[in-house]
Amino acid sequence: MPDETAPTDATPDPAPAGSRSPSSVLGALGCGCVALLVVPVVVLVVLLSGGLSGSTDFPRTAPEKMADRAFQRSQEAYDLMGFTRTVRPGVEKIGVSTENTLSSGYCYDGGLLGLEDKTVDGAYRMSHSWALDHVPANQAVSGLRRLHRQLKDDGWEVTSYREGGKSKSWDLYVQRDDGSERMSFIWYPDREYFTGGTSVPCAYDPEWESGDTGLPGDDQSPPALGPAQRKK
Template sequence: MPEETAPTDTTTPAASKSPSGVLGALGCGCAALVGVVLVLVVLLAYGSAGSTDFPRVAPEDMASRAFQSSQEAYDVLGFKRTVEPGVERVGVSTENTFSSGYCYDGGLLGMDDKTVDGAYRMSHSWALDHVPASRAVPGLRRLQQHLKDNGWTVTSYREGGKGKDWDLYVQRDDGDERMSFTWFPDRDYFIGGASVPCAYDPEWKDGDIGPSGDDQTPPALGPSQRGRMPRA
């Protein structure tokens, strides 16, 4: 009887990955990572590139634009009193004032906080005392709907309920233009404000101190003679 021989194992061990293949894979991964980083840098640079690309507009014109927004809101709210320029006691008396602030450059990555020479942002603030719920509540509800219908984005709206404050915050133009309103039922006090986008003062010179426009005075704020103001 012939002897049986054990079958020969003809399989070969799996070939190990060559160093060149591993390095190639690593190279592709690193290249992809570098590509992602470059895309992020480009996007950040693009997003901040226009951050100081403000128009050249005289402060009185930007102040007028802010006032028109307040005038429109005042008419929609239905207030009938006339508020003269100025303020006696902030947070207590009536108010009708302009203010000017700095504009900032976020830098290439949006992480800086530098003021932009010659640039300013105008705001208008107003307030009424002795405003009862019968006038403030329907006025705010009407204003909230009116602004939504006319291109403003409502970022916050809170009906305070019994004894709590009522708030309305809106914006447009990617947040460059804003308005806010608050009614304090505990003291029947109503405040409003409007701010407009940054602009360069054409008359600004090197060495000028403070933001432009801080010497502006608003006209009296009251019921519009022409009805509701057009969209600024």
């Protein structure tokens, strides 16, 4: 950065005693303004280098382990609801039939101060979705209320809970670890249809290599969901 220098004349006028020359005042102001501009820039650079561009410090965990973690969260909720039916893997018609599926999603680096997200190569986020048809009100209402209380006691943050009545849906949304792990539950009384979903934190696939295609974990399939999966 160029130095700030006061202009000089061949025969400068003397300044009155006890005062400062205009050139020295301007020089002081110039240095002060430059300093005020430099400090925020330096602070910004330091903050960016400190990781505000987004966290990608994901654990190196195999997709099958994260898939099992997501499924077990759903299994625990399924048990708390008191369901006894066995739901086989797969889905015939989303929103109508039973469902028991795993899926893998992208993870993002947060971008520069969160302004531009980019996918992180080799990282993935596993999710598990399940659904039951023919769920009557007496089972859905009591089960959701019990699930709501238990998840709060277990340390989950309830981000939304609504008892919709006879016509509107009943919703329960929870999260923990700053939202990196989430669960959602919805019951539609008009259709007697219940859905649940779990999303676990992002992770790196230890076997992923540069140039690999596809998304880690997109080939995972869950076991059957039901009483047979309960721990003894």
